[in-house]
Amino acid sequence: MSRKKTYSIMAAAGAVALTLSACGGGGSEAGGGAEGGSTMRLALNQTEQHPSYITLTDFSERLSEATNGWDIKVYPNETLGAQQEALQLVSDGSVEMAIVSGTQLENLNEDFKVFNLPGVFESIDHQMKALNDEEIVGELFTSLEDENITVLSGGFTQGARSVYNSKHPINTPEDMNGLKFRVQESDIAQEMIRRMGGSPAPMAYGEVYTALQSGVIDGAENNEISYLTQKHNEVAKYFSYTEHLVGIDYMIINTDVLESMSDKDRKAFQQEWERTVEDFTALWKKQTKEAHATLEEEGAQFNEVDKEAFEEALAPIVEENLDNKAQRELYEATKAAAE
Numbered sequence: 001m002s003r004k005k006t007y008s009i010m011a012a013a014g015a016v017a018l019t020l021s022a023c024g025g026g027g028s029e030a031g032g033g034a035e036g037g038s039t040m041r042l043a044l045n046q047t048e049q050h051p052s053y054i055t056l057t058d059f060s061e062r063l064s065e066a067t068n069g070w071d072i073k074v075y076p077n078e079t080l081g082a083q084q085e086a087l088q089l090v091s092d093g094s095v096e097m098a099i100v101s102g103t104q105l106e107n108l109n110e111d112f113k114v115f116n117l118p119g120v121f122e123s124i125d126h127q128m129k130a131l132n133d134e135e136i137v138g139e140l141f142t143s144l145e146d147e148n149i150t151v152l153s154g155g156f157t158q159g160a161r162s163v164y165n166s167k168h169p170i171n172t173p174e175d176m177n178g179l180k181f182r183v184q185e186s187d188i189a190q191e192m193i194r195r196m197g198g199s200p201a202p203m204a205y206g207e208v209y210t211a212l213q214s215g216v217i218d219g220a221e222n223n224e225i226s227y228l229t230q231k232h233n234e235v236a237k238y239f240s241y242t243e244h245l246v247g248i249d250y251m252i253i254n255t256d257v258l259e260s261m262s263d264k265d266r267k268a269f270q271q272e273w274e275r276t277v278e279d280f281t282a283l284w285k286k287q288t289k290e291a292h293a294t295l296e297e298e299g300a301q302f303n304e305v306d307k308e309a310f311e312e313a314l315a316p317i318v319e320e321n322l323d324n325k326a327q328r329e330l331y332e333a334t335k336a337a338a339e
């Protein structure tokens, strides 16, 4: 059984509606029906250099060849709104697709938080194996269809997330005392930073650079690719490898739109999506290495941390957050997939 929280509609709905009407024009609207598809708009909060933008653009090209008229226009850099807004827009059908972080779905169905717990995934390969396994994720990923949102199997890994800040290297949880770290907008994300010794400040991804620059926050936590593509290294040069979480981004699509595809197109869509996930994972690993080298050249200071101290600090989160049988089963099945 999943417990759902009420999702509050963003205050900025009017502004986003304006943006959407401004980007209209050209191409037919999504939901073209069995006789032919259309261009689906996809909300993304990453830059054009991020592996998600690159692989989604290829996905669109293959889709238009493999289907009767379906393709995707990717809007990067939060042009259609930050992830919380994007979630709402997909739900009400104003936008057809979005990439959203796992933390966002935790706010719609708490069972998703199982995949946002520290240590649940041992590696990217383990994460991909579990999230591509229908037996594990099937029920969860269709659980938002009442809200008109379908989550596609797999997803885009966020790799291991670590902390970075503008003050000094972090070696132990004590080093985080007194520092404010931006976190994603979820309870687990906040609790995690508290347990690690810092103070959490939830905010949207696109606001982090300015908040770091102005000193509203001292640090944030993310992977090397986001650290580089968002240019956070310019304003927070100490990157400490806490690797507290292997995060996940989900592909969500408006359920009505998905169901309006002909059987043949839907099958092709699923096939091309699976290939996109594979392409993404390969590109992710390559770009992570490249990002590290570029960041070092640009002056970022990397350090290893006392991993045991952080693991110990975070250990209680798992037990305290598996609230019901469904969540415990999901957790156990996921852990078992590592073997």
Ligand code: GCU
Residues within 6 Å of the ligand: 045, 083, 099, 100, 101, 158, 184, 204, 205, 221, 222, 226, 249
């Ligand atoms: C990563 C992730 C995004 C997420 C971001 C964040 O970059 O891929 O989906 O929004 O972290 O910290 O908000």
